[in-house]
Amino acid sequence: MRAFLLLAALALLPAHAVSAQARPTSTDLVAAARAQVGLTLGYDGSYQRLAYPGGDVPIETGVCTDVLVRAYRAVGIDLQQRVHEDMRRAFGAYPPLWGLSTPDRNIDHRRVPNLQAYFGRHGQSLPISDRGEDYQPGEVVVWRLDSGLPHIGLVSDRTQDGRPLVIHNIGAGTREEDALFAHRIEGRFRYPAR
DSSP states (O other): HHHHHHHHHHHOOOOOGGGGSSSSOHHHHHHHHHTTTOOOOOOOOOOOOOOTTOOOTTOOOOOHHHHHHHHHHHOOOOOOHHHHHHHHOOOSSSSSSSSSSSOOTTTTGGOOHHHHHHHOOOOOOEEOOGGGGOTTTTTTEEEEOOOEEEEEEEEEEETTTTEEEEESSSSSSSSEETTTSSSEEEEEEEESSO
């Protein structure tokens, strides 16, 4: 039922938002991420075999990267496929953190360092700022949590006292909240680059 609701919510996006030929707008991307709030209620980073392309874990769960993967897929960009193909072409450009010698289409797009490398290679890297007004809707932000783990989310078009909200899953499902400066920002990207 929840998967049906997400599909229904994504169907409400403008027609050009789901066309692979059209350039997605930040409004479409934010709406696609926001559509996951209330549907993705848990957090599960376990390894799972996925269909390819277009594979996903159940909508009820996921990790921070899944929020972005689902939002981009809803606007016609399959990060699972794009990251996998880029890693096949340039495996050495990606962090060697997992001891792998080849890409793995089931998990590579679900790892923050891989998305950060991909956005750095194919998007626009933006300067990190401590001013909320510098961040624009649809930008991707990568943080380093106090635990040392990386985290990723999407800048929203809503603000709290001038600070943009972010849409992410940090352990309790997809949420839109005032967390932009809750952790040290390590990366900021616009993808696709304008």
